[in-house]
Amino acid sequence: AASAPAATPPRRRATVISFERRPPMDLCIHRVVYDDTGEVAHLALAARDYAIVGRVSADTLDAVRAAADAGGAAAVDLSGARIHTVHIHCPEGLPMELFVETVLSEVRRALRQADPGTAPMTRGVSEEYGWRDRGWERGGGQFERALSESLRATGYGPVARRQTAHEAEVLVARLSNVVMASIEEDPDSEAADMPSPGDRLAPGMRVQAVPAGGGRHWTQATVAHPSPPAHRGCVSLLFDDGSWESAVPGHRMRVLPPPESASAQRRNPLSAVFLSLEQFLHARGDSGPTRDSRDPAARPVVHASLPRALSAFDLGRSSAVGHVQLPSSAAGAPGSEDAGAPAPEPSPVSPRNP
Numbered sequence: 001a002a003s004a005p006a007a008t009p010p011r012r013r014a015t016v017i018s019f020e021r022r023p024p025m026d027l028c029i030h031r032v033v034y035d036d037t038g039e040v041a042h043l044a045l046a047a048r049d050y051a052i053v054g055r056v057s058a059d060t061l062d063a064v065r066a067a068a069d070a071g072g073a074a075a076v077d078l079s080g081a082r083i084h085t086v087h088i089h090c091p092e093g094l095p096m097e098l099f100v101e102t103v104l105s106e107v108r109r110a111l112r113q114a115d116p117g118t119a120p121m122t123r124g125v126s127e128e129y130g131w132r133d134r135g136w137e138r139g140g141g142q143f144e145r146a147l148s149e150s151l152r153a154t155g156y157g158p159v160a161r162r163q164t165a166h167e168a169e170v171l172v173a174r175l176s177n178v179v180m181a182s183i184e185e186d187p188d189s190e191a192a193d194m195p196s197p198g199d200r201l202a203p204g205m206r207v208q209a210v211p212a213g214g215g216r217h218w219t220q221a222t223v224a225h226p227s228p229p230a231h232r233g234c235v236s237l238l239f240d241d242g243s244w245e246s247a248v249p250g251h252r253m254r255v256l257p258p259p260e261s262a263s264a265q266r267r268n269p270l271s272a273v274f275l276s277l278e279q280f281l282h283a284r285g286d287s288g289p290t291r292d293s294r295d296p297a298a299r300p301v302v303h304a305s306l307p308r309a310l311s312a313f314d315l316g317r318s319s320a321v322g323h324v325q326l327p328s329s330a331a332g333a334p335g336s337e338d339a340g341a342p343a344p345e346p347s348p349v350s351p352r353n354p
Contacts (some may be wrong), residue, residue, distance in 0.1 A: 012036060015056055017065045022236070022244075025203060025224055029244050033068050040068045047242035081249065082121070084168040085135075086160040088147075089180045096151045103179045104144075107159055110174040118166065119218050121254060135161025156182070201226070201235050201253070209237055210252045212245055218254070 014032040022029050030045050056064070088107065090099045111134050119125040120133035135158075136143040143159070150157030159181075160171055168183045175181040201207065201223045208218035221237040224244070234247040 011051075013053070014041075015061070015064050017061065017068060022225060027224060027238060027244075031068070033064050038067070042244035042246070044238055044242045044244055047238075047240075082162040082164055083185055084163045084165055085158050085184045085186060086163060086168050086171050086175075087156045087182050087184060088159050088175065089156040089182065090151050091180075092155070096148070100148060100151065106178045107175065108140075110171060110178075111160060113174065115167070115170050118170075125217060134159075135163070201255075205255070207237070207253050207255055209239070209245075209248055209254075211239060211243065212248075212252075 013035045015035065016030050016032050018031040020029055020031075021027065027044055028046060029042050031040065031042055033040050088103070090096055112128050112130075114126055114128045116126050120127060120129045122130060122132050131137070131139045131143065134143075136146075147157040147159060159175075160168070163171070165183075172181045172183060203223055203225055205223045207221055207223060209221050210217070211219055219239055219241075221239040223235050224238045225236045226234075234249050235253070236244070236246045237248050237253075238244055
């Protein structure tokens with residue numbers, strides 16, 4: 001059955017309080033204030049369905065603009081920042097090797113387990129976590145080495161790095177029945193690992209981002225412009241619904257996964273070898289005599305036509321030429337028919353592919 005079309009969101013009344021063009025893509029961005037909530041938003045109205053319903057007076061416009069400017073400076077919410085590290089603690093007096101051997105399998109299971117309704121950093125909503133999502137770019141070997149070295153030196157070690165507050169709290173709750181765990185905030189950890197926007201996120205690149213104002217779902221957007229140097233690792237995004245957001249931090253963005261066509265090109269290398277072999281054999285069978293380019297006086301060489309000599313290469317191209325008619329059941333058992341009767345002629349069958 002065909003899926004029902006997505007419901008159109010209701011229209012909201014808003015007042016445009018300013019307008020500007022944003023380089024380098026020369027986007028027309030309107031700053032609007034919604035009448036029902038007072039929320040301030042930056043929109044590319046050319047990408048949205050809107051209608052002009054009236055005009056406010058100059059005094060009202062000044063009052064709305066002043067209220068929007070006064071409420072613009074809000075506190076920075078770090079709950080979604082990937083600055084949280086989850087540590088596990090080895091009980092005093094217990095050998096480190098025995099402790100790791102006892103809890104490692106349960107820790108690995110908790111790290112991998114999916115969180116319904118939440119999207120890991122590099123995967124979709126409700127999918128299982130990978131090593132990169134837990135802050136270990138080099139995989140499980142890096143995780144085990146860092147954990148063992150830290151436990152041996154301090155008695156506690158990291159099991160997940162660069163997590164959001166929600167991800168860290170969920171992981172600690174899962175480990176609470178196995179081992180003692182804690183959360184540490186390190187605001188410098190994200191900035192140290194964040195690549196420069198000019199290196200990866202150039203204007204025009206497609207990304208997925210979590211919009212400001214709540215929500216844990218990835219939304220597709222386009223990189224419009226790198227933010228000023230004061231906001232290191234941030235860029236300005238134009239979301240597909242027409243909303244604009246400046247200084248989006250790196251923990252709320254990820255590069256779109258490669259398209260299906262790109263992944264399809266990474267096929268098994270053996271298939272390319274077999275394909276080239278078959279093409280080579282067919283080419284040798286149809287090319288005719290060849291002469292050695294290094295010796296013009298050499299005799300022409302006729303290559304063996306392997307596709308014609310080996311029936312395996314003609315599979316699927318054979319033609320049926322006829323069949324032998326078996327005796328009917330009324331004539332008795334095989335071999336009991338009259339020897340003087342003429343043998344039936346084979347019925348012609350038109351050539352066809354099997």
